[in-house]
Amino acid sequence: MKDISKSVEKIDAKEKISGRMKYVSDYKMDDMLYAKTVRSTQCHAKIKAIHLPELPKGYYTVDYRDIPGENFVKMIFEDWPVFAEETVNYIGEPILLVVGKDKAVIQSIIRDITIDYEPLKPTFEYTKSEVHYHYTKGNPKPIFDKHNQHIEYTYKTGYQEQAYIEPQGFIAYLEGERIVLEGSIQAPYYVKNAVVNTMACEADAIRVIQTTVGGAFGGKEEFPSVMGCQLAVAVHKIKQPIKLIYEREEDMEVTTKRHPSKIVMTAAIDSNQKIAGLHARVALDGGAYVGLSSVVLSRAMIAATNAYTIDHLDIEGDVYRTHTVPNGAFRGFGAPQMIFAIEMFMHHIAHTLKIDPFAFRMNHLAKQGDLTSTSGTFRDPILMPEMIKKACDISNYHEKVKTYSDPKVRKGIGMSWFFHGCGFTGSGEAKHINAKVKLKKDDQDVVHLLIAAVDMGQGAKTTLMKVASHVLEIPLSQIRYANPDTDEVPDSGPTVASRTAMIVGGLVARASKQLKAKWAKGKEVVVYEQYQQPDYVKWDEETFTGDAYPAYSWGVNIVEVEVDKATYEVDVKKCWSVYDIGKSLDDLVVLGQADGGAAQGIAYGYLEVMNHKDGKIQQKNMTDYIIPTAVDMAQTETHFIENPFALGPYGAKGAGELTLVGGAPAVALAIEMAINKHITKIPVTPEFIMELMQNDDR
Amino acid sequence: MVKHYLPSSFQEALEIKHQEDVMLIAGGTDLMVQHRTWSELPPQFDKPLLFLFNLAELKYIKKDANTLYIGSMTDLETLLYHNDTPPCLKDIIALMASPAIRYVCTLAGNIVNASPAADSLLALYALDAKLVLTSLKEERIVSIESFITGPRQTIIKSNEIIKEIQLPHQPFNRVHFKKIGGRKSDAISKLAFLGLANVNQDHQIDTFRIVLNAVAPTLIRLHETERTVEGLSLEAFKHQKDALLEAYNTAIKPIDDQRSNRTYRRQAALNLIRQFIETL
Numbered sequence: 007m008k009d010i011s012k013s014v015e016k017i018d019a020k021e022k023i024s025g026r027m028k029y030v031s032d033y034k035m036d037d038m039l040y041a042k043t044v045r046s047t048q049c050h051a052k053i054k055a056i057h058l059p060e061l062p063k064g065y066y067t068v069d070y071r072d073i074p075g076e077n078f079v080k081m082i083f084e085d086w087p088v089f090a091e092e093t094v095n096y097i098g099e100p101i102l103l104v105v106g107k108d109k110a111v112i113q114s115i116i117r118d119i120t121i122d123y124e125p126l127k128p129t130f131e132y133t134k135s136e137v138h139y140h141y142t143k144g145n146p147k148p149i150f151d152k153h154n155q156h157i158e159y160t161y162k163t164g165y166q167e168q169a170y171i172e173p174q175g176f177i178a179y180l181e182g183e184r185i186v187l188e189g190s191i192q193a194p195y196y197v198k199n200a201v202v203n204t205m206a207c208e209a210d211a212i213r214v215i216q217t218t219v220g221g222a223f224g225g226k227e228e229f230p231s232v233m234g235c236q237l238a239v240a241v242h243k244i245k246q247p248i249k250l251i252y253e254r255e256e257d258m259e260v261t262t263k264r265h266p267s268k269i270v271m272t273a274a275i276d277s278n279q280k281i282a283g284l285h286a287r288v289a290l291d292g293g294a295y296v297g298l299s300s301v302v303l304s305r306a307m308i309a310a311t312n313a314y315t316i317d318h319l320d321i322e323g324d325v326y327r328t329h330t331v332p333n334g335a336f337r338g339f340g341a342p343q344m345i346f347a348i349e350m351f352m353h354h355i356a357h358t359l360k361i362d363p364f365a366f367r368m369n370h371l372a373k374q375g376d377l378t379s380t381s382g383t384f385r386d387p388i389l390m391p392e393m394i395k396k397a398c399d400i401s402n403y404h405e406k407v408k409t410y411s412d413p414k415v416r417k418g419i420g421m422s423w424f425f426h427g428c429g430f431t432g433s434g435e436a437k438h439i440n441a442k443v444k445l446k447k448d449d450q451d452v453v454h455l456l457i458a459a460v461d462m463g464q465g466a467k468t469t470l471m472k473v474a475s476h477v478l479e480i481p482l483s484q485i486r487y488a489n490p491d492t493d494e495v496p497d498s499g500p501t502v503a504s505r506t507a508m509i510v511g512g513l514v515a516r517a518s519k520q521l522k523a524k525w526a527k528g529k530e531v532v533v534y535e536q537y538q539q540p541d542y543v544k545w546d547e548e549t550f551t552g553d554a555y556p557a558y559s560w561g562v563n564i565v566e567v568e569v570d571k572a573t574y575e576v577d578v579k580k581c582w583s584v585y586d587i588g589k590s591l592d593d594l595v596v597l598g599q600a601d602g603g604a605a606q607g608i609a610y611g612y613l614e615v616m617n618h619k620d621g622k623i624q625q626k627n628m629t630d631y632i633i634p635t636a637v638d639m640a641q642t643e644t645h646f647i648e649n650p651f652a653l654g655p656y657g658a659k660g661a662g663e664l665t666l667v668g669g670a671p672a673v674a675l676a677i678e679m680a681i682n683k684h685i686t687k688i689p690v691t692p693e694f695i696m697e698l699m700q701n702d703d704r
Numbered sequence: 705m706v707k708h709y710l711p712s713s714f715q716e717a718l719e720i721k722h723q724e725d726v727m728l729i730a731g732g733t734d735l736m737v738q739h740r741t742w743s744e745l746p747p748q749f750d751k752p753l754l755f756l757f758n759l760a761e762l763k764y765i766k767k768d769a770n771t772l773y774i775g776s777m778t779d780l781e782t783l784l785y786h787n788d789t790p791p792c793l794k795d796i797i798a799l800m801a802s803p804a805i806r807y808v809c810t811l812a813g814n815i816v817n818a819s820p821a822a823d824s825l826l827a828l829y830a831l832d833a834k835l836v837l838t839s840l841k842e843e844r845i846v847s848i849e850s851f852i853t854g855p856r857q858t859i860i861k862s863n864e865i866i867k868e869i870q871l872p873h874q875p876f877n878r879v880h881f882k883k884i885g886g887r888k889s890d891a892i893s894k895l896a897f898l899g900l901a902n903v904n905q906d907h908q909i910d911t912f913r914i915v916l917n918a919v920a921p922t923l924i925r926l927h928e929t930e931r932t933v934e935g936l937s938l939e940a941f942k943h944q945k946d947a948l949l950e951a952y953n954t955a956i957k958p959i960d961d962q963r964s965n966r967t968y969r970r971q972a973a974l975n976l977i978r979q980f981i982e983t984l
Contacts, residue, residue, distance in 0.1 A: 031743075042742070109745050253743060572975035573884050574968075613887060624962040632886035692884070692894075693968040 010476050010656050013594040017467045017482070018218075030175040030190050030217040035247040038177070041068075041103045041240060042112050043250075044119055045260065046094035049329040049621030051123035053092060053101070059118035065106035068240040075206030079235050080199055081228045083137070083296035086332065088204055088235045093126070095294035096331050097621050098260035100232075103240055105248055128329035128621060132268060132289045137300040137325040139307060141550030143381050144318035149283035153274040159354050161271065161347035162687040163670075165616035166264035167625075168336055169633050172220025173257040174230060178237040179247035181213065185238050188215040191230040192222045193500030194458050194490045200231035201238045212238070215491040219462035223606070224335035226462065227502050228298050229262050258626045262334030263616065265290040265302060269347040274318075279359050280369060286310045288323035288344065293332035299325040302333075304431050306340030308554045311379045312348045313390060313423040314370035319379060321550075330621050335502060337603075341426060341667045342610060346688060349422045349671030354684060364404075367423065368394075382553030385542070389649050390423065390560055393584040397421065397562040400643060401582040406566065413682045416571055420675025421564045422668035427555030428660035429505040432547055435556070436539035442496035443513040445474070445521050447531045453478065453521070455487040456494055459510045460501040464662055465595035472591060473511050473655045477518035478525075496534070504660025507591055508557065508651070513537060515655035540653060557651045559659045560586040563668040565608060565640070567676040574692035574699070576612050576677055578640040585664060586649045589657035593646075600644045600665045607669020609634045612677065612690045707752035714761050714838075714867070717754060722840040722863045726754040730777060731808035733801070734817045757808070762867065765789070774869040776812035780824070783811065790871060792898060793827040795881040800824065802890045812866040818852045821918040823883060825852070826898040828869070829925045830913040836868040843867070855921050874911065876900040880980045884972060886963060893918050894964035895973055899980035907938045914980070919956040919973050926955055938984060945981050952977055 021027040044067075058067060070077050070089040079086045090101045101121065104112050150156070176189035185205070191197055191214070198214040205212065214234070219226065233250055240248050252261070268289040276282040288306050292299040307323045352370070356363035372378075374388050398404055398421075406419045429435050444456035455474060461467040471485045478485075488494075498510050517535040524531050545552040566579040581604050590596045613632055616625045625631035650657020670688050678685045683698040709726065711717040720726060727749060729735050739747040756762065762777035765786050772788055783789045784797045784806065800806060800823050814824045815835065825848070827833075833848040837860060851858050860866070878901040885891025895918040902910040912933050916924045929951040933944050958969035 109742050113742060113745070251743070572979045573882065573972050575884060615886075629892060630962045632891065635887060635889050637889040638887045692972070693965055696968055696971055 010472055011590040011593050013592050014468065014472065014482065016465060016595070017471060018461065027218050029172055029220055030177055030188060031251045033177045033188065033217070033249065035177065035179060038247040038249055039105050039107055039244065040109050040112060041105045041237065041248050041250040042116060043100045044102045044104060044116055046090060046097060046099040046101060048094055048123045048125060049097050050126045050128040051094050052126060053090065053094060054122040054124050056101070057120045059115060061115065062111060065104070065111060065115060066244050067102050067104055068236070068243055069102035072239050072243050073204055074242065075204045079232050080203040081196065081231060082298045083300055086232065086295035086297050088232070088239065096329055098331060099294065100236065103236060103250070105240055105244055130328050130330065130621065132291065132326045134327045135324040136292060136296050136327045137303060138322070139303060139550070140322045141307070141380065142320050143377070143379060146283045146285065146318040146320035149318040150274045150285070153276050153282045155275040156272055157275060157355050157358050158270065158272040159351055159686055161269045161350060163267045163343045163346055164689055165266055166336060166610050166614055167258055167616055167631055168223040168225035168263070169628070169631065170221030170223055170225055173252040173254055174226065174233060174261060175251035176230070176233050176237050177247060177249045178241045180241060180245055184211050184213055185241055186213045186215065187234050187237060188217050189230055189234065190219045190226060191216055192219070192226040192460050192462060192502060194460070194492050195497040196228060196500055197231050197234040198492050201234050204235040205238055205242065213491065213493050216460050216489040218489065219460055222462040223337045224339065224502065225261060227335035227500060229334060254628065255626045258631060259623045260331055262297070262332055264336040265292065265299065265333040265340070265343065267291070267306070267343040269343065271347055271351045273351070273355055275355070275359065279361060279366070281316050281355070283318035283320070284311065284316045285320045286322070290323070290325050290340070291328055291330070291333060292325040293328060293330045295332040296325055296327065297332050297334050299333060301431060302335070302340040304340070304550070305427070306344040308379055308427065308431065308550070309341045309344040310348065312345050313372055313425050313560065314352070314367070315372040315376040316370065321379070330618050331623060337606065338663045338667045339503065341663065342607065342670060345422070345424050345667045346611070346670045346674065350674060350685065353675060353678070357684070371423070378554065380550050380552060380554050384558070386557060386651060387649055388560065389586050389647055390562070393560065393562050393586060393647055394423065396645060396647070397564050397582055397584045401564045401566070403564055407679070410679050416569045416680050417567065418569070418676040418678065418680030419564060419566045420672045420677070420679060421562065422672040422675065423562055424664070424668040425558045425560050426504060426660060426664040426667055428508045428557045428559055429555055430503050432554055433545045435505070435509060435537055439499040439537070441499040441509060441513060441537040443498050443510060443517050443535050444496050445514070445517040445533050447521060447525070449528055449530050451484065451527060453480065453485045455485065455514060456496065457510055457514065458490045458495050458498040459506050460490060462501065464599060465592065466501065466506050469507055469591040469595055470511055470514050473514050474518045476656070477515050478522050504559070504663045507658045508654040508660050509537060511591065511655040511658055512653055556653065557659050559588070559661065559664040561664050561668055563604065563672040565672040565676045567673065567680055569677060569680040569695060574695040576690070576692070576695070578608060578638070578673065581608065581640045581642045583642065583644045583665070584647060585644070585661070586647050587661040587664065588651040588654050588659035589648055590646055591656065591658050596646065596661050597644060599661045601642050603665025604642055604669055605634050605639050607666040608640070608673045611670030611673040611688045613638070615689055615691055706746060706749050709752065709754045710758060711754065714759055717756060717759065717865060718838060718840045720754055721865055725751055725862060727751045728756055728865060729753050730756050730810040730813035731779065733805050733809040734813060756865070757810070770873060772871040772873065774811060774871070776866045776868055777810050780806040780809055780811065790827065790831060792830065792876070792879050792881055792900060793824070795879070796823050796827050796883070796898070799883045799889065811869055815848070815851070815866065815869070816858055816860060818856050818858050820855050820921055820923065821893045823893055823896055823917065825923050826881070826896055826915045826917055829915040829923050830898050830900050831871045831874060834870040835866055836870065837864045838867040839863040849925065852922050876902050876911065878903060878984055880983070882976050892963065895919050895958070895969050897973065897976040899977070901984055903938065903984060909933055909936055909938065909941055909984070914952065914977060916956065916973050919958040919969050924952070924955055926951055941984065945978070948981060949974055949977060
C-alpha cells in the first residue's frame with residue numbers, strides 16, 4: 007500500500023488559488039440587512055444614558071434587552087456579556103448593533119448616537135486574580151529548604167495578534183422558526199451551544215454552518231460565539247437575514263489575542279549542579295473577561311518543565327482581570343509563553359552557574375518512562391537525543407556557538423527544545439468533548455465524512471480524506487467532506503488543540519474500518535465512532551495530577567541571526583527544525599504547518615509588537631502591526647522523524663501548534679548570543695536591543 | 705456620491721483646478737487609504753476629485769546636460785527601472801511599499817502627501833530637487849525644501865498642480881542609504897537615512913549631504929553643517945566627526961509613536977551618521 011505521507015494535491019487548492027472559493031463576506035441574500043456594532047469608547051465606565059436618533063423605517067438597534075435568554079456568552083467562564091448592560095469594561099466592548107439595508111444610512115445613524123459615561127477607575131496591572139491554580143510534584147518545600155542555592159528570573163511576553171487573512175464574520179437568517187448562522191468559525195458546536203443558551207431555546211432551534219475559513223490560528227475558537235449570539239438575537243428580533251462582517255481595524259482592536267504574561271521562575275540547584283526543584287508563578291493578563299483563559303493557564307502551567315524532567319515542582323498561576331480587550335485562544339494556547347520562559351531560564355541558570363548550557367540542558371532532558379510535570383508518565387519513546395543531534399549537525403550548531411560567543415561578533419545561534427501535548431488538556435477529551443464522528447456511504451458508493459472538524463487552511467480536509475481513502479482503499483474522488491453543518495454532523499469537538507489529525511483522524515480511521523467491514527455495494531451504510539480515553543490515562547482535574555495529554559509531539563528549532571551594529575535590527579538568517587509528529591499524513595501539508603509555525607513563532611519572539619495605551623490597542627491595522635513578509639522569512643530546513651503513536655491514524659500526532667511554540671526562545675537565544683546580554687522579555691525589538699546594549703552588566 | 709473629473713489634457717486639468725476647489729488624486733495610494741470608510745462604500749471625500757493619473761503627457765523621464773526632468777505622474781516602478789534615475793533614488797524606491805503599490809503611486813503624490821516619514825523625499829532633499837508648479841496663468845519653480853513646510857503641509861496654491869520634478873545632475877561616489885522599517889519590506893519607516901558625498905582624487909570632500917526622515921516634523925538636511933566639511937581633506941574631515949554628530953543631535957526632534965520611540969530614533973540616526981562618516 008502507498009505511504010500516506012506522500013503528498014497529494016490539496017483538496018481545496020484550485021478553488022482557493024483561482025479565487026472561485028466563496029467566503030462569508032461574499033454571501034448575499036434577498037432582503038439581507040447589514041449590522042454594525044456600536045462600541046464602548048471607555049475602558050471602564052458606567053453607561054449613564056444612550057441617546058439614539060430617530061431611526062428611519064427599516065432600521066433597528068439591538069441590545070441586551072432583546073436577549074431572550076442569559077446575557078453571557080457560554081464558553082468556559084461565564085462572565086462575558088453578549089451586549090454590555092450598565093458598565094463597560096474595555097474599549098471596544100459591544101453595546102448595541104445598528105441594523106439596516108443601507109450601509110451609508112447605518113453609518114449616519116451611528117454618527118448620531120451619543121453615549122454618556124461615568125468613568126470608573128481602570129486596572130491594567132496584574133492585581134485582580136480571577137482564576138488561581140496550583141499544583142505540586144514530589145516534595146518541593148523540603149527540597150527548596152535543603153538546597154539553598156536558588157536562582158530566580160522573571161520573564162515577560164507581549165500580545166500577539168492572529169492576523170488571519172479573513173476577518174471575523176457571520177450571516178444569519180431564519181429557516182421557518184429556526185435560526186441559521188453561517189460563519190467563519192473553528193468550532194461549530196461552540197457557537198451552537200452558546201447561541202442556544204443566549205436564545206433560551208431548544209438545541210434543534212439553532213443550526214450552525216461553517217463557511218470556508220480564511221485562516222483562524224485560534225482566533226476563531228471562542229470569539230465567534232460572541233458575534234453568533236449577537237446576530238441570533240438580532241435575527242430573532244428583526245426576522246430578516248443579517249450580515250455582520252468585521253473591518254480589519256475593528257477586528258484587530260476588539261477580538262481576542264494571545265495573553266501577555268509574566269512568569270517568575272525559581273530553581274533550587276543541588277550539589278551536582280542540577281535543578282532539584284522548580285517553582286513557577288505564572289500571571290496571564292486575561293483582559294476584561296476570563297472566557298477560556300483558565301484553560302490557557304492550565305496548558306501554560308503544565309508546560310512548566312517543557313521537555314525536561316524535574317522531580318520537585320511547585321507551580322502556581324493566575325488569570326488577572328484588566329480593563330483591556332479580552333484575550334483568548336491562539337495557536338499554542340499558553341505554551342508559547344511558558345516555553346519561552348523555561349528555555350531562557352535553562353540558559354540563564356547555566357550562565358549563572360558558569361557551565362555549558364547545552365550540557366546542562368542534556369542533563370535534564372526527559373526520557374521515556376519519566377514522570378511528567380503532573381506526575382503522569384511519558385509512555386511513548388522520546389527521540390529527542392537523535393533529533394537534537396540531527397538539528398545540531400545540519401546547522402553546524404556547536405561550531406557556530408564557539409565562533410559567535412566572541413563578544414565582538416554580532417551573530418548568534420539559538421536552539422529551543424519543546425513538546426506539545428496533543429488534544430485537550432487533562433480530562434477535556436473524555437469528559438467535556440467526547441468526540442463523535444459519522445461516516446455515510448450513499449447508494450452511489452460515495453463516502454461522506456460527517457465530522458465537525460474545520461479546514462481553516464491547515465489542510466484538515468486533505469489529511470482526513472486521505473485517512474478514509476487509505477483505510478477504505480478507495481480513491482479520494484469517491485469521498486466527500488463538506489464544510490460542517492450542525493444539522494448533518496455530530497459533535498466531533500472544536501478544531502483546536504492539535505487534536506484534529508490525532509483524535510478526529512483516529513476516529514475517522516476507526517469508522518472507516520467499520521464501514522469497510524459493513525460495505526454493501528449500492529446500499530446506504532452509516533457508521534458512528536466515539537472517543538474513548540485509553541484506560542491507562544488518568545487525570546485528576548482538582549490537583550493537576552496524572553496524564554495531562556494522551557500523547558506528546560516533540561521538536562527542536564535552531565535559529566541563526568545577525569544583529570545590525572548601527573540599527574540593532576535582527577536579520578534572521580536561517581531556521582533548522584526537526585519534529586516528531588508521529589507520522590505525517592501529508593508531507594506538504596505538515597511542511598506548510600512547519601513553515602507557517604516557524605514564521606509565526608519566530609516573529610512572536612522578535613518582530614510582532616502590539617501594546618495598549620490606557621486600554622487602547624495602538625497597532626490596529628496591518629501597516630502598524632508588523633508580521634513577517636516573504637522577505638523577512640528565513641530560509642527553513644525541516645525534517646520529520648517518524649515515531650508512530652499507537653492511537654493516532656497511521657501513527658499521527660499533533661502538528662499545528664508544535665511548530666509555533668519553539669520559535670520565540672530560539673530566536674531570543676540567538677539574539678542573546680549575538681549581543682551578549684540576557685533577554686527576559688519578548689518581542690526582542692531593535693528598541694529593546696538598544697536598551698540592553700546600553701546597559702553594561704550582562 | 706463623490707463628484708469627479710477625468711481630464712483628457714493637462715490644460716483641462718488646470719482649467720478645472722482654476723475654477724473649482726477640487727482635490728487632486730494621482731495614484732491614490734495615500735488618499736484612498738486616508739479616506740476609506742466601511743467596506744463596499746465609496747471613500748468619503750469632502751471635495752470633488754480631479755484625477756491626474758491618466759494624463760500621459762505628465763508621464764516622462766527626460767534629461768539634458770544639467771538636469772533630469774521627471775513628469776509628475778511618473779509611477780515609482782517606472783523610475784525604479786529607468787536608466788537615468790539617480791542610483792540613490794532607485795535604492796530608496798526598491799524598499800518602498802510593495803511592487804503592486806509602486807506601479808500606481810507617483811513621485812508627485814509622495815511629495816504633496818508631505819509625510820515626515822516619506823522615503824522618496826530623502827533623495828529629493830539630498831539632490832536639491834526643484835518642483836515646477838503650474839497654474840492656468842503662471843508657472844513657478846520652487847525647491848523641495850521650501851515646498852514642504854510641515855507634516856502634511858505645503859505651499860501649493862489652490863489653483864496649482866505639480867507638473868514636473870527636476871533633479872540637477874550631481875556626481876556622488878559615496879552613497880549610503882538605510883531604511884529602518886518594522887520589517888524588511890512593505891513597511892513605513894521608523895526612520896531612514898541617506899548619506900551622499902563626492903570625494904575627489906585628492907581625497908578632498910567636494911560635496912557632502914545627509915538627509916534623515918521621521919526624526920522631525922519635516923525631513924532634516926543641515927546645509928550650513930554640510931558647508932563646514934565641504935572642501936576638507938578626508939584627514940581633516942575625521943576631526944569634524946564629533947562636531948557633525950553634535951549638529952545633527954541638536955537638529956533632530958524625534959517622537960514616540962506606535963512604530964518606535966524617540967530614544968531609539970535618535971540613537972539609530974546618530975549611529976547611521978557615524979557609520980557613514982567613518983566609511984568615507
